[in-house]
Amino acid sequence: MTPQEMLTKLRAQNPLVHCMTNYVAMNIAANVVLAAGASPAMVHAEEEIAEFTAICGALTVNIGTLSSPWLASMSAAARVAADNDIPWVLDPVAHFISGYRRKAAQNLLALRPTIIRANASEIIALSGQVGAGKGADSGDSVEAAQAAARALADQFGAVISVTGPVDFVTDGTQQARISGGSIWMPQVTALGCAQTALMGGYAAVGPAFDAAVACLAHFKVAGSAAAHTAKGPGSFQVQFLDALAATQPRDLAQAVA
Numbered sequence: 001m002t003p004q005e006m007l008t009k010l011r012a013q014n015p016l017v018h019c020m021t022n023y024v025a026m027n028i029a030a031n032v033v034l035a036a037g038a039s040p041a042m043v044h045a046e047e048e049i050a051e052f053t054a055i056c057g058a059l060t061v062n063i064g065t066l067s068s069p070w071l072a073s074m075s076a077a078a079r080v081a082a083d084n085d086i087p088w089v090l091d092p093v094a095h096f097i098s099g100y101r102r103k104a105a106q107n108l109l110a111l112r113p114t115i116i117r118a119n120a121s122e123i124i125a126l127s128g129q130v131g132a133g134k135g136a137d138s139g140d141s142v143e144a145a146q147a148a149a150r151a152l153a154d155q156f157g158a159v160i161s162v163t164g165p166v167d168f169v170t171d172g173t174q175q176a177r178i179s180g181g182s183i184w185m186p187q188v189t190a191l192g193c194a195q196t197a198l199m200g201g202y203a204a205v206g207p208a209f210d211a212a213v214a215c216l217a218h219f220k221v222a223g224s225a226a227a228h229t230a231k232g233p234g235s236f237q238v239q240f241l242d243a244l245a246a247t248q249p250r251d252l253a254q255a256v257a
């Protein structure tokens with residue numbers, strides 16, 4: 001499906017997205033998903049997983065502020081998603097900063113996410129190489145992460161989305177590059193995490209590769225538009241939400257190569 005068709009379908013279906021995300025991202029992720037055209041719910045208690053994940057269009061799992069109870073809930077939710085053919089998206093935020101987080105990311109990977117969305121340093125480290133990541137921020141170029149992305153796609157049968165100045169997405173066979181956006185995007189905390197939540201929304205309405213491309217294009221187009229009127233990272237964040245809502249399906253094609 002084209003990005004145009006994907007966004008049209010997203011808004012027509014307004015899918016429910018189970019978002020398991022971090023304390024930093026909680027509010028902006030919900031606002032981004034709403035502005036774009038889907039319906040977010042942040043649910044973390046393990047006691048609710050069996051009932052809730054099963055009725056959602058997609059699950060998104062983000063390890064940005066991980067703790068043991070959340071990790072247990074995330075693993076349980078990923079299993080429910082897999083058992084019910086519900087797509088799920090993994091965001092391995094800063095997974096290389098500690099042995100605890102590295103192991104958590106490997107255990108979640110073993111549960112076979114449909115899509116992995118991460119910055120270049122996180123993708124490089126996920127493939128076992130040493131990158132230049134600094135906590136949640138990337139220190140590597142997207143180009144440097146492309147071979148790692150292809151290897152991860154082959155190894156895990158997942159769609160890999162690498163974000164940065166020009167995004168790269170591959171399922172091991174197909175690939176796309178998505179351009180646009182603004183230098184203020186990495187200056188707004190948790191915008192990548194919010195993108196992961198929205199990618200779940202897109203995955204609920206179409207094939208995983210097409211979902212990743214459409215979501216990345218939606219962000220790039222809205223980011224470019226917001227940068228025209230913003231004066232810095234603060235006003236950019238506000239303008240970006242408006243631009244996500246204002247983006248028209250036909251606008252998305254221009255961002256994708």
Ligand SMILES: Nc1ncnc2c1ncn2[C@@H]1O[C@H](COP(=O)(O)OP(=O)(O)O)[C@@H](O)[C@H]1O
Nearest residue numbers: 119163164165180181182183185186191192219
């Ligand atoms: N220098 C940049 N120019 C334009 N867009 C960017 C730039 N850096 C990141 N982005 C965009 O910001 C969003 C989040 O990506 P990124 O900052 O790489 O993720 P994370 O927040 O997980 O580190 C993506 O849509 C990406 O395309």
Ligand SMILES: Cc1ncsc1CCOP(=O)(O)O
Nearest residue numbers: 022024064136190191192193
């Ligand atoms: C700053 C920070 N610390 C833990 S999670 C988080 C947010 C990271 O967000 P993003 O990956 O979108 O930059």
Ligand SMILES: [Mg+2]
Nearest residue numbers: 093119192193
């Ligand atoms: Mg991130």
